[in-house]
Amino acid sequence: MEFAELIKTPRVDGVVLHRPFMPTVEGTLCLTGHHLILSSRQDNTEELWLLHSNIDSIEKRFVGSLGSIIVKCKDLRVIQLDIPGMEECLNIASSIEALSTLDSISLMYPFFYRPMFEVIEDGWNSFLPQDAFKDLESMVWTDEWRLSEVNKDFSVCPSYPPLVAVPKDIDDDSLKKVATFRHGGRFPVLSYYHKKNGMVMMRAGQPLTGTNGRRCKEDEKLINATLRPGKRGYIIDTRTINVAQQAKARGGGFESEGNYPQWRRIHKAIERSNVLQESLIKLVEACNDQSHSMDRWLSKLEASNWQTHVKEVLTTACLAAQCIDREGASVLVHGTEGTDSTLLVTSLAQIILDPACRTIKGFQNLVEREWLQAGHPFQQRCAQSAYSNSKPRLEAPVFLLFLDGVWQILRQFPCSFEFTESLLVLLFEHAYASQFGTFLGNSAAGRAKLSLPEKTVSLWSWVNRPQELERLTNPLYEANSLVIWPSVAPQSLLLWEGVFLRWNRSSKSLDEAYDEMVHIIEYNKELQNKVNTLRRQLAQLETEDPLLHTP
């Protein structure tokens, strides 16, 4: 199929663009295969380049022959295009609709995009699975854990990467048996190793006990292998006990006390994906309506339940971190599939526990390992965002909820993260629409099939360039090797304005404050350098000329 077939009117003049907090721009609107472009064709005026894949939905309005298209984007921005001529407007609208809902992944922009920047480090090689636990290899770790290639052709678990870390005593045949006992073949694998005390966090899919209490000796052996003699472990089930009970009827279930006597099971209540999607839609709707009274705003914020979800995932992550760091116990986390709420918990717990995850590189590594490699289905979850008119099927803002959780911790510990909020916003945008191939596909297997490393550019190639790193670096950062315990009290959790109110308020004075902060710190550094130089110069002068010391 040619894009040209979908573009009925490639160019319209005299189009007026309205954007919040920006002057209107009049210019020429062009449609290309992947972009909507508006240019005034004058120097110094900004142009609009919008990826079609960033468009969540559009609305058309007509006043006489003047048509308007309201474009609602996945990054939550809303813009309006006034297009003279009814026919042009209708053509543009139908083209945008068609181009923004292309089904075929191979037609997506990343397959056409060629970088205009120099790739210093190919992001596709930055975080290889075999390196994931590299820094642990010299430690005791190797006596207890090994990397298994049992899934190298994705046949044991289609959503796992080819290489996974498992207890050393469990051989690949056992792993295959365990895989048949876990949802989606997701047998328990290592997610995090706590160097401080050697405790671990594992994740898996739910056990397929069914109504008749099926059991699997290998599964029991596998997870028991992670326990120290005489110690108990904790299983964190991200579902309420009722939901977990109901799962039995569909072949799922949970670990019974009888079969797992060394494990204590804790049920938490992280909502399923469709509930999260509804919550996001309600929240964004509340944020976009400026006519609300205070009462109505607060009640809509409450009714969206978004903040409740934030509190719930952080609470569960704290619980997992607490088991490991304070109780000195190993933890197994799972929900149903083990690809959504499970990852929320394991990744946020690592932010709390592991200082390495709070660096720029370490955070990318965490996203790569706990989300991309761990099989979070980005393609499905991020197909639509908050403005979608169609009934959500598999869409859910799980990754956005993760980023929100990280933001809450970052806000409470503004000096303990090497990156700023900008990195989180950037990831949010690129997860939904991007010129990079990083977030395409639903699993490592899917990405391998698409040959993404060969055919597309990695987001990490873009991020890990000095200019971009400088922009993302937190000037307040000072490495903090401690565990950071966020407060999860509702009063301590704020609405993430940088995403949800980003287009609804001017950020000028906040940007100014940020620049000022950077300036104070850079000025101090410069002074320090200067003073040090003079100190040395002075010391040198004084030693060269000892006479000067004697009066």
Next chain:
Amino acid sequence: MEHIRTPKVEKVRLLDRSSGQRKVSIGTLYLSATHTIFVENNPETRKETWVLHSMVSSVERPPTTPAGSQLILRCKDFRVFQILIPQERDCLDVHASLVRLSRPEKYSELYCLSFNPNANKEERQESWSFIDLMADYKRMGVPNNLWVSTAANSEYRVCDTYPSELFVPRSATPATIVGSSRFRSRGRFPALSYFHQDTLAAVCRCSQPLSGFSGRCQEDEVMLQAVMKSNPGSDFIYVVDTRPKLNAMANRAAGKGYENEDHYTNIKLQFIGIENIHVMRSSQQKIIDVGEMRSPSMTDFLWGLENSGWLKHIKAILDAGVFITRAVADEGVSVLVHCSDGWDRTAQACSVASILLDPFYRTIKGLTVLIERDWVSFGHKFSHRYSHLDGDPKEVSPVIDQFLECVWQLSEQFPCAFEFNERFLIAIHTHVYSCQYGTFLGNCQKERRDMRLRERSHSVWPQLWKDRAEFTNPLYKAELSQSQGILRPNTTPYCFKMWKGLYNHVEKSTPPRQSPADFLSAVREESQQLEEELTNHQEKIAALTGKPITWENIEVPRRTRHLRYRHSGPDPPTFADPITSPAHENTRTLSSEPANRKAQTQDPSHSPPVGLQLDPEDLSACSDLESGVADLSSRSSSGGDDSKDPDLE
């Protein structure tokens, strides 16, 4: 002293509930003439907790438990202490003493009149001349050919709740003033609050007219004409009635009300809808309760916030200020502001407008001048509103609390616009209630003069000024656009947040969380020292080498990062927005140790929390507990907190 029945009780257990601690300390309780003092038994810390009697808002005595008798002390700065006394008789004595001591009947019982700071007469007199209101009027260009000083109220003859020195329109004769004052509640005739030099428009204030259903007064009509004539640029004035219209109408039945637009030529009447002191009192109680909730769910919290109505009221006050600011700065139209008596909502609306209109009032000195003018001199009833003496509880209302909160909300939107930080606002809040200084005593200037407060007590302002380093916002920069000219805040509901620094003590004391503001203050301080060292070195080097000093300016190019839509070439935009800086959240924490804040997180060596809990609420409890640990150690070791807490002096 006659009210103290038991000066000392031992083996008392104290829980500082507002600090989020779950840890009870055991020690000795002392009652002095001015303070309740608790000294911990722990020989390592011997931590002392001092509570000023005038800061106690209530003393409750819940039923006796087997462990002893309880007292709950609620303070006006929203701290809550729970005290357990082994013997019931002791408890009864302490209760009776505290009830009496916390409700002084006469001004002479108050701390500021009994407390003699180590300062001599000259210092005391000097402290009162720290603020010169006339100098501020002069700064705004008054008197001039439009606004003149009037002697009409000297000796408080016309209006006993107004200051003696006032500015009125040049064309207003003494007869007009007196006539107008007879037609206004409590004689509070229209007088100048703020003159805006750029547009020559003015903000004036008064009380409601005694119009009833049909009353009119020629002098009052002339007076409003005069206000209009004192602004050559416009042919009408706004009369802003800050009350809800229904309330204003109801007042007509009592012979009061609002201006009839038919009787006054060239006025435009505008109602704003700020609720009365009774609504505000109960609303604040609700938000205090929200702050004190233990382990609420998100729903509980947000519902509580909505149900309190507090943020709605804060928004209404800020909206009033925005309306006045637009009229004065954008339209160049003068505004006359009133409510009922013109000393609560009017003070709020006028002072918020001044903050928005004039950058001077966003400085440390400026805010003190503003409070002195619009609140102290114009007869805001401090002693009644903040219950300095035992009196009518219906007179009590958090009017100035709301003004301070409006300023805080603005500082969240404009992080570089204010010279002071949150601590300064909270310090003012404390002193409004504490009665440690004479500044806020009494209900008007005349009362203060009659009490001879200037001879018997000290002014709070020089004291705060002395500590200004601690109250300075490191991000304040006079050159930035937000620090200059008019502030135009966004008052959409989502721009308002609960002021945790004031209402949520749990958060306030939770782990000495990292504060970028304190960190930046420390960096700036260090930079100053480096600058000095640089000069020193340069001079020494010049002396050693005999070469003249080559002064080098340290210049750091400013990074500007307004890249919201930018992109280059055919590449689509890859720039994420330089969104919210962490800095705008920065003024949250309240501690006095800037430098070492940064790295403070909980030390893992601190005792592990309670056993694993299955209950999600208990997990947050666990965080709290840890915070308690961290908090305790920081307080006891440094004493830094103590030096700035007026209760602990």
